[in-house]
Amino acid sequence: MKKTVITVVGKDTVGIIAKVCTYLAENNVNILDISQTIVQDYFNMMMIADLNNASKSFGDVSDELAKLGEEIGVIIKCQREEIFDSMHRI
Numbered sequence: 001m002k003k004t005v006i007t008v009v010g011k012d013t014v015g016i017i018a019k020v021c022t023y024l025a026e027n028n029v030n031i032l033d034i035s036q037t038i039v040q041d042y043f044n045m046m047m048i049a050d051l052n053n054a055s056k057s058f059g060d061v062s063d064e065l066a067k068l069g070e071e072i073g074v075i076i077k078c079q080r081e082e083i084f085d086s087m088h089r090i
Contacts, residue, residue, distance in 0.1 A: 008075070008076050020065070
């Protein structure tokens with residue numbers, strides 16, 4: 001399974017979750033887990049997603065989500081799960 005960690009951070013507005021999830025669904029990216037909080041009008045979301053059946057490459061998904069973030073006024077970052085696994089290995 002090709003897992004990625006997607007983070008979304010920015011000023012809270014209506015539709016952030018809907019727009020990100022719509023993009024992922026349209027590109028056949030499965031959301032495995034999702035957590036979101038709002039702290040003093042700031043939105044923070046973290047998702048674990050499976051890109052195994054994605055219609056685009058990791059690089060394209062990452063770039064397009066970053067562009068979507070700019071359009072809706074948030075910062076969206078994608079990181080491969082392997083990065084986190086490597087950081088915690090001795």
